[in-house]
Amino acid sequence: xxxxxxxxxxxxxxxxxxxxxxxxxxxxxxxxxxxxxxxxxxxxxxxxxxxxxxxxxxxxxxxxxxxxxxxxxxxxxxxxxxxxxxxxxxxxxxxxxxxxxxxxxxxxx
Amino acid sequence: xxxxxxxxxxxxxxxxxxxxxxxxxxxxxxxxxxxxxxxxxxxxxxxxxxxxxxxxxxxxxxxxxxxxxxxxxxxxxxxxxxxxxxxxxxxxxxxxxxxxxxxxxxxxxxxxxxx
Numbered sequence: 207x208x209x210x211x212x213x214x215x216x217x218x219x220x221x222x223x224x225x226x227x228x229x230x231x232x233x234x235x236x237x238x239x240x241x242x243x244x245x246x247x248x249x250x251x252x253x254x255x256x257x258x259x260x261x262x263x264x265x266x267x268x269x270x271x272x273x274x275x276x277x278x279x280x281x282x283x284x285x286x287x288x289x290x291x292x293x294x295x296x297x298x299x300x301x302x303x304x305x306x307x308x309x310x311x312x313x314x315x
Numbered sequence: 316x317x318x319x320x321x322x323x324x325x326x327x328x329x330x331x332x333x334x335x336x337x338x339x340x341x342x343x344x345x346x347x348x349x350x351x352x353x354x355x356x357x358x359x360x361x362x363x364x365x366x367x368x369x370x371x372x373x374x375x376x377x378x379x380x381x382x383x384x385x386x387x388x389x390x391x392x393x394x395x396x397x398x399x400x401x402x403x404x405x406x407x408x409x410x411x412x413x414x415x416x417x418x419x420x421x422x423x424x425x426x427x428x429x430x
Contacts, residue, residue: 210357237416248319248406248421249358256416293357301415302371305357 208232210306212294217312218284226279226292226309234299240268240279241293243308249293252279281311289313317341319422321407327428333395336425338407340388345412347384348419349392352404364390365412394427402429 209231218224230238237256241249255261255270255277267280279292291308298304320339328334340347345366350358361380363371366387375382379398384390394401404424410417 214355239418246426248423251418251420254416254418295357297416300371302360302363303358303419305359307356 208304212306212309215310223282228277228294230296232296232298236297239295244290321422325426331396335393338390340409344409346410348408350406397429
């Protein structure tokens with residue numbers, strides 16, 4: 207079967223750095239997406255990785271290792287508004303997104 | 316540019332009643348998706364449209380769920396009759412349809428509560 211694993215919840219301090227990991231086992235691979243979802247709101251796109259390596263976009267970076275079935279989202283200079291759930295999703299061989307359950311990130315002052 | 320629009324935002328109904336959700340995708344987006352999201356879980360695809368054609372409805376419970384996308388723009392998702400287990404957030408998303416790996420953009424969702 208297809209599986210996406212990410213931690214259920216993480217806590218970090220304002221101004222610090224946090225890394226949210228995602229491991230996956232899917233039927234084929236056509237890229238990995240990270241979305242941010244604030245409580246009661248829609249998921250919003252953060253990043254897309256299809257090749258190995260690190261993609262940096264402002265305070266957010268996303269890393270992919272296809273051989274290890276592993277990705278992480280790195281958030282720097284954390285702000286209170288970064289408190290949200292972060293969803294990892296893999297596009298499989300049928301170009302369908304397989305979603306993780308999300309990691310709830312709690313930022314403390 | 317306007318994002319994906321959904322209505323209503325909230326709906327409370329009693330079990331066995333029908334309910335319908337409406338979605339207007341981003342202008343020019345050919346691909347439209349309906350997802351269901353339960354609390355603490357990721358979205359689950361119900362149906363995907365390419366223009367007016369449903370190209371993936373394998374996970375749509377067809378005994379009670381139906382969807383349509385007339386003229387390849389707006390879409391409606393219907394549940395009849397609703398069951399207690401249908402309580403969830405129903406998300407609509409759209410993508411340009413120019414590539415299979417296009418980013419999907421989500422609407423705010425409809426939160427359905429079945430009593």
